[in-house]
Amino acid sequence: MNAQDHGAPRHHDVIIIGGGQAGLSMSWNLKQAGIDHLVLEKHRVGHAWRSERWDTFCLVTPNWQCTLPGYPYQGDDPYGFMKKEEIVAYLDGFVASFDPPVREGVTVTKLWRDGQLWRIAASDGEYSAGQVVVAVGGYHIPVVPRAAERLPADIVQIHSSQYLNPQSLPAGEVLVVGTGQSGCQIAEDLHLAGRRVHLGVGDAPRVARTYRGKDVVEWLDKMKYYDLPVERHPLGTGVREKTNHYVTGRDGGRDIDLRKFALEGMQLYGRFDALEGDVAQFGPGLQRFLDDADAVSESIKDSIDKFIAANGIDAPAEARYVPVWQPSPQADAGASLDLRASNISAVVWCIGFRTDFSWIAEPIFDGRGYPGHERGVTAAAGLYFLGLPWQYTWGSGRFSGIARDAQHLFEHICALRRRAGETGLSRAA
Known part of the structure; x- marks a missing residue:
């Protein structure tokens, strides 16, 4: 899961950058379809929930709104509010339910287009992909x-x-x-x-x-x-x-x-x-x-x-x-x-965060560094964003709405694969 092999760029049909609920939701869709892909996570899956929340942190929305794809809330308190450790357990349970292909501890330092492919420079070497989903949220600095x-x-x-x-x-x-x-x-x-x-x-x-x-x-x-x-x-x-x-x-x-x-x-x-x-x-x-x-x-x-x-x-x-x-x-x-x-x-x-997409070398950003997109689909073919605040609805990036956004982008990924003439199952990730 965390092999650190270097050398020539390793290719996958789709690479997802970010292993929070957004990236994992996209991985769930791709794995159900048998599409070759890899998730690159800088820390550990669900890092923000584990390490960037205080001890008494809990959800402000009821548990019944936790509807990750194929994995709705399964506890006995749907109208309650999960505490930090319960949120982590919920996310870990989601991961265990489908075993996504993840490489943890991998920092992406640059993403750029190279002809018909996307290239990724990371702390463990280079990757290439036909399509890339940037799922790192909007709270960076x-x-x-x-x-x-x-x-x-x-x-x-x-x-x-x-x-x-x-x-x-x-x-x-x-x-x-x-x-x-x-x-x-x-x-x-x-x-x-x-x-x-x-x-x-x-x-x-x-x-x-x-x-x-x-x-x-x-x-x-x-x-x-x-x-x-x-x-x-x-x-x-x-x-x-x-x-x-x-x-x-x-x-x-x-x-x-x-x-x-x-x-x-x-x-x-x-x-x-x-x-x-x-x-x-x-x-x-x-x-x-x-x-x-x-x-x-x-x-x-x-x-x-x-x-x-x-x-x-x-x-x-x-x-x-x-x-x-x-x-x-x-x-x-x-x-x-x-x-x-x-x-x-x-x-x-407690005055918030700034976004930082400076590592993406593609002219799709506005003057404030926000990516231009329509429901996460950018003008650069094969490049998508997932999990941004209000990407499509209030629930975008949250447990309540990320499944819908991931499904939408999954359909675009499949459509682009069809247009590119790809058929059948790809090699395993």
Whole structure:
């Protein structure tokens, strides 16, 4: 499985770069069809789930949405939320169910076209392929602001992908910057452990966990929201730039209400702006950020109410959310945090990732480095992307929608093989 043979390029009909749920889903389709292929994985299959999630991490979508091809969720808690170790076990079970041809510990450094073939330079030599599926997702380079360079050396700073648990940080108070899903859940993890948390709030939206008798995800599924293609979304492809709604599946699932955290002692600030000496500066707008997040959550409830009424569904009434805390005018106008005076011992940067496809030598990218594609099919014959956020629908890249996207690309792969005159089964990978 992991032989490291060098020499002439090793050829496969299809090579998949990336061994997460996206690459493995494509491998499942190809193996069912007997198509020669190989998966190249930089680390170990499912690496991000194993090594880039904190200890109490869990899914924010119900287990019933886990529908990898040929391998739906098989546990006894479909409305629960798998924890980190359960997610890894689910993925490992998927791998065991069909034994994909994978080479782990292989880093791809360059992909380019060579005549009718694609060539791949990797840490264990070169490969060639008739078709290539890039399945490395869209989260590659952790974003840390340049201001971080000015933090005092004795203050620990990590990215959200490096956070493990409250005990892994030194004693003292913690500054968490960013309120996407990771930032809010890490702030909650620290808060529940009794750590004093300072949270730099951004413009991420939130969503309620349940409403009118069902998980909001179940309502949205019934409303076919998860089938909405990106071109029909009100924001169009711009939705790919939006931060995910924050909510949690922890302890059976609940809302994340930053106002409630504030009542309990968490210190909320506006967006992190700068660092001047030992003082962190935060911009104005905390009130607006909180109000806008609530407004998004309430607008989703509005759409659920309309769906219930239009379909004559018997669902219990539920009172709407009432804010439990408001920031002071002084805090809303902008604030500063003296790191020394507040005994800040650690900073956790939760402001996302950048993509990095610089290793692909093919002119298919826009000015921001995003690949041009239509449902993962690029203008370069035989080159595909799989697992990008909102590649086709909300579920693209997630356990809920990756099977559909992989099936779509599989059909394109087969069509191109037919046009190239390939028939019958290829040699085994």
